[in-house]
Amino acid sequence: MDFGPFLFLATLEGLVQAAVLCLTALGLSLVFGVMRVVNVAHGEFYMLGAVLAYWITSWISGNPAMGFAVALLLAPLFVGVVAYLSEKIILRRLGYDPEATIVATIGILYILQQTALLTFGPDARPVEPPLYFRVEFPWFGYSGYKLIVIAAAVILLLLAWFVITRTRLGLIMRATQFDRETAQNYGIAVDRVYAMVFAAGAAFAAIAAVLIVPIQQAHYLMGGDPLLLAFIVVIIGGLGSIRGTLLAALLIGLSDGIFSVFFSPTLAKMVSTTLVALVLVFKPEGLFGHRSRL
């Protein structure tokens, strides 16, 4: 294939990757930013979203778009509830101690993964895309649904951006992130904010998974890769910085797509991890992070 079309395909692939990564990493970044909790179970919330999408779509017969729309609504909601409960039952009792929460979220990771294995089973299961068409470029064909994923992610991200920066809810969240104690003094129910943020973070991962599952299939081990990439993005972007997270997701998604197409996916992962190492050495707070206020 010639260079032009090659680059075009690589960019498309990169954009799909970036779109999903933005949503996943945003959830992770939100949880860390507000709660200072490193959520190792984030990838499993993603997996749970995909598995639920499979279940919901297989229950609803008829037009695949119907089932998919219900899944896009219910799966993140259910995942949010699971996250909300695990925050209340586990993380809160640990007082959000950084080390303890890491161990606890590793525990949650295994509980979710093994529960999925025991109930959903070990097989990869396909989900019908809500609408499927093939876009025929002069040089190659491309899945139309992938283009829809990019568009959907952009809309969802704009929505999230609006909520965080323009609404009272967002203000409360940002206040809690900025200074927990002062926020509490101003009458903000910090505990409730934490629970909601943890649920919202997980729901973002679930939304990303529902969008991606018609491309990739649901599988109980699918949470590993997105977790790794989301961590890479959050570290490069700056822990807790939403703007940094989105830019880093775009950067990593695109570079991953382009390096994968032109060279090899293994090299793409090497480049991303090298970037992380460089950022940690030269700008530990991340490209857009602030030095922590201690």
Place this chain on the structure above:
Amino acid sequence: MKQKKESSSTDVTGVSSSRRRTLKTIGTGIAAATAPVWFPRAYAASEPIKIGAQLHRTGIGASYGRWYERTATAAVNLINEQGGINGRPVELIVEDDGTDPKRGTEVLEKFATQHKVDVAYGTLFSHVVIGSSPRAGELKLPYVVCSEGHHVASGKLNRYVFQPGITDVRSQVISMAPWISQNLGKKVTMMFPDFAFGHDHRDYFSQAIAEQGGEVLELIAVPPTETSFTRYFPRIPRDTEVLYHVMVGPGVLTFVKEMGQHFGKKRPEIFGFIDSLEAVDLATPQLEFLEGTYFWEGNPRYAQADQSDFDKQYRAAVGVDGKGASLADPKDVSTYSHMFACWESLFIIKEAMELAGYRSVADKNAFIEAMESLQKFDEGLAHPQGNKIFNPKLHQSFGHQHISKVGADGSMEVVHKTSIEDGLYESDVDYTQMAL
């Protein structure tokens, strides 16, 4: 059981049957009452032969694991119905290796030390077999694999490892290369999983097609855990005549769907190993483009017009319909092309144990020597896939391969069947020279 047999044989004489029956009832009562005194010895004789099945119940090979277990269970049931091995019942002890070499090794250890099995058996993925085999050698545990990789015949494993149930990849690809070059094209691009099994394809098919005057234009290695494949397709050179694909893992359906998205109607000839779609229904939406493409099949998934009675009985025993799906759930498609290896291997273990007069773990060496004395397997209920010859030096069987063409409804029709001789190759490996 023994009692029942006697009664039926004596009844035939028909002499004073009522008196005899009364005496017999009394006798049985006494025997039952005193059973603990004399029973242990009799029990020892019918103590089961334990076969430890190392299977992919979870992990990336789970769909194979599920069907391997069903096939193995069906075979064991049949063997037991036929009187077991050397008059003893067979017990299958299944342990999950998680499709993970490290766990595979642990499973073998568990078999040897905890379950004290007579033979370890099973598993498919080549990295698990290669990872587990050295431990089988150290434990001196016979290990009969159903993996199809070339690793056993390559000579890099040890005397305790056998692959008698399925032909290895090297032989498979050698036998099919002439047909591919004559019917599909000579310029081939290969897409294969980037681990041992895929490397067998890469190395031996490249060599085989070159011997046919063809060439491999590009080798595209894909990690077996990959979930997105679109990025690999641009590397397929435009003058490719044949795309040769073989993929494994949970992403296989995505792989084939994305291949269709990429090519549309302007595709080269496509020759795949059914591994790329094992346990997947070919009538799945977006797979329509596969019509007119070809697949290697070890054992044809769709019952063919000339289906043998053995295949019919084998399908019924395992619970598979004429389309290769579960009788209980037509959406549950089997790994039909590979799983016959589990069935046949168990019957081969039986054959060798009976040949060796196997009684206990102490007869292990005799069992291995009996395995090494086997020469061929005739087609039959024990070998429904077809006849095979066994090379004792390589610990490897050689059988027939099938090339099938995909029809409009996703069905597959065998268009070419290779002979055993097509797949033979020279080798100086000789496991029989290794010490036991």
